[in-house]
Amino acid sequence: MTYLLVQYGVPADVNAFNRYYHETHVPLAKALPGLREFTVSDGLVNPLAGTAPHLIAQLSFDSPEAVEAALASPEGQATVADLPNFVTGGVSIMVYTARLA
Amino acid sequence: MTYLLVQYGVPADVNAFNRYYHETHVPLAKALPGLREFTVSDGLVNPLAGTAPHLIAQLSFDSPEAVEAALASPEGQATVADLPNFVTGGVSIMVYTARLA
Numbered sequence: 213m214t215y216l217l218v219q220y221g222v223p224a225d226v227n228a229f230n231r232y233y234h235e236t237h238v239p240l241a242k243a244l245p246g247l248r249e250f251t252v253s254d255g256l257v258n259p260l261a262g263t264a265p266h267l268i269a270q271l272s273f274d275s276p277e278a279v280e281a282a283l284a285s286p287e288g289q290a291t292v293a294d295l296p297n298f299v300t301g302g303v304s305i306m307v308y309t310a311r312l313a
Numbered sequence: 314m315t316y317l318l319v320q321y322g323v324p325a326d327v328n329a330f331n332r333y334y335h336e337t338h339v340p341l342a343k344a345l346p347g348l349r350e351f352t353v354s355d356g357l358v359n360p361l362a363g364t365a366p367h368l369i370a371q372l373s374f375d376s377p378e379a380v381e382a383a384l385a386s387p388e389g390q391a392t393v394a395d396l397p398n399f400v401t402g403g404v405s406i407m408v409y410t411a412r413l414a
Contacts, residue, residue: 213352216361217369238414251314251411258377260317260384262405268318270411276359283361304363310352310371313339 213248214273214309219265221301226266232298233267240294243287246278247271266301279307314349315374315410320366322402327367333399334368341395344388347379348372367402380408 223229242250249272257264273279282288295303324330343351350373358365374380383389396404 219363242414250414252414253409254412255410258408260406260408262320262403262407264407268407268409268411269414302363305361306363306365306369307359307361308354308369309356310369311355313343313351313353313370 214276214279214307216271216273216279217306217308218269218271219304220267220269220299221303222264222266223298224300229266229298229300237291237294237298240287240291241269241271244271244282244291245285245287246273246282248273265304276307276309315377315380315408317372317374317380318407318409319370319372320405321368321370321400322404323365323367324399325401330367330399330401338392338395338399341388341392342370342372345372345383345392346386346388347374347383349374366405377408377410 220229220233238250238252241247249270251270253268257266257268273282283292321330321334339351339353342348350371352371354369358367358369374383384393
């Protein structure tokens, strides 16, 4: 499984961020071709070490190539282009393939 | 599902880190009571935005209380106490409950 792990920094206006994220951004991301699962953090992220992001989203795909294809698609371009519309606290986006430990 | 998301910064000695992590630390973490799934990044983490950690581990539990109990157990204490034995590039540890988007 290949994950697109998205960590949003604490936004300037938490309520505005949450509303826009769930009402507008999530539907865009859910349209990504090849998306297998899409989870978002529910409630606060608790930092045991380091600085907590405001929200963590994890999108699962079959392979790195599937992530590339998803991001290159019209739906992927629309999703990425939407980020500046609501991200005010920075965002980190990592792609990695995971295996059972 | 509640996740313990562990992101290790790039270590001073990558080979030494990888060897110690997989041979010593993973077996300690796998003994955590209540652990449902344990995945680790396989190969490089590709940063689309932000700075890539060296390795990402995701441990799944049933609830925040299960994570707390795991960390408070003797196995959890041994796992946490092992971190300074191999972490040289920093580590971020987040606990969050996720739901389908």
